[in-house]
Amino acid sequence: MVINEKFLLSAGAEVKEYNSGDIIFHDGATPHYYYQIIKGKVKLNNYNKEGKELIQKIITEGESIGESLLFIGKPYPMDAVALEPCSIIKLCRNNFFSMLNVYPQLYLDLCKELSDCLYYQYIMLQSNSSQNPSERIMGVLDYLKASKKDQAPFSFKIPFTRQQLASLTGLCVETAIRVIKDMERKKVVMIKDRKIYF
DNA sequence: CCATTAAAGTTGC
DNA sequence: GCAACTTTAATGG
Numbered sequence: 001m002v003i004n005e006k007f008l009l010s011a012g013a014e015v016k017e018y019n020s021g022d023i024i025f026h027d028g029a030t031p032h033y034y035y036q037i038i039k040g041k042v043k044l045n046n047y048n049k050e051g052k053e054l055i056q057k058i059i060t061e062g063e064s065i066g067e068s069l070l071f072i073g074k075p076y077p078m079d080a081v082a083l084e085p086c087s088i089i090k091l092c093r094n095n096f097f098s099m100l101n102v103y104p105q106l107y108l109d110l111c112k113e114l115s116d117c118l119y120y121q122y123i124m125l126q127s128n129s130s131q132n133p134s135e136r137i138m139g140v141l142d143y144l145k146a147s148k149k150d151q152a153p154f155s156f157k158i159p160f161t162r163q164q165l166a167s168l169t170g171l172c173v174e175t176a177i178r179v180i181k182d183m184e185r186k187k188v189v190m191i192k193d194r195k196i197y198f
Numbered sequence: 199c200c201a202t203t204a205a206a207g208t209t210g211c
Numbered sequence: 212g213c214a215a216c217t218t219t220a221a222t223g224g
Contacts, residue, residue, distance in 0.1 A: 162207065172212060177208065194207070194219080 001062035002036055002113045003106055011099035013091035024080035034096040035065035040086025044078045055167040064113055128169055134179045136169035141198045158196040
């Protein structure tokens with residue numbers, strides 16, 4: 001978790017519940033809150049001109065949402081949408097910065113979180129700029145599994161749908177499905193009950 | 199439990 | 212990448 005929930009609550013934060021599909025903030029909106037996920041999954045996404053969805057990132061328990069924008073005061077460059085019922089703690093901008101004044105050591109935690117996000121962007125841009133669709137999918141899988149304790153083959157159940165994997169890599173679902181099936185033939189992944197194990 | 203429908207996954211073109 | 216098709220999950224009797 002980025003910041004201990006007790007700190008956030010004592011600084012005046014409140015917990016809000018969201019249903020699947022609820023918008024947490026819109027592309028273009030001004031950031032007024034620091035958000036941190038207590039429970040659930042959230043996607044950060046954009047839509048291109050053709051209406052195709054690009055998912056920048058899917059984030060979950062303990063992670064903060066769009067915190068970088070609070071520091072630079074620019075409008076959100078993406079939507080944040082709940083993918084399942086979520087509990088999210090929100091702290092308004094002023095209280096957030098007051099809290100940082102009182103507990104300056106929290107800057108280190110935020111710095112680490114921002115660095116993790118930046119690292120994710122570096123890695124994903126590299127694999128997503130490949131012409132080869134299987135390298136793009138592998139990029140996501142490798143990144144996700146890197147943080148897991150168990151590195152044994154097929155020990156990690158991919159928590160995303162094929163559509164989400166496609167949107168994360170700028171591919172269309174059909175291509176993602178074909179690539180994943182090919183990876184199954186090559187024994188890179190295992191598919192059981194439609195779930196992907198890597 | 200079953201029927202209905204929505205969502206996700208699949209396949210041929 | 213579209214469209215048709217199959218399978219699974221969700222919803223409401």
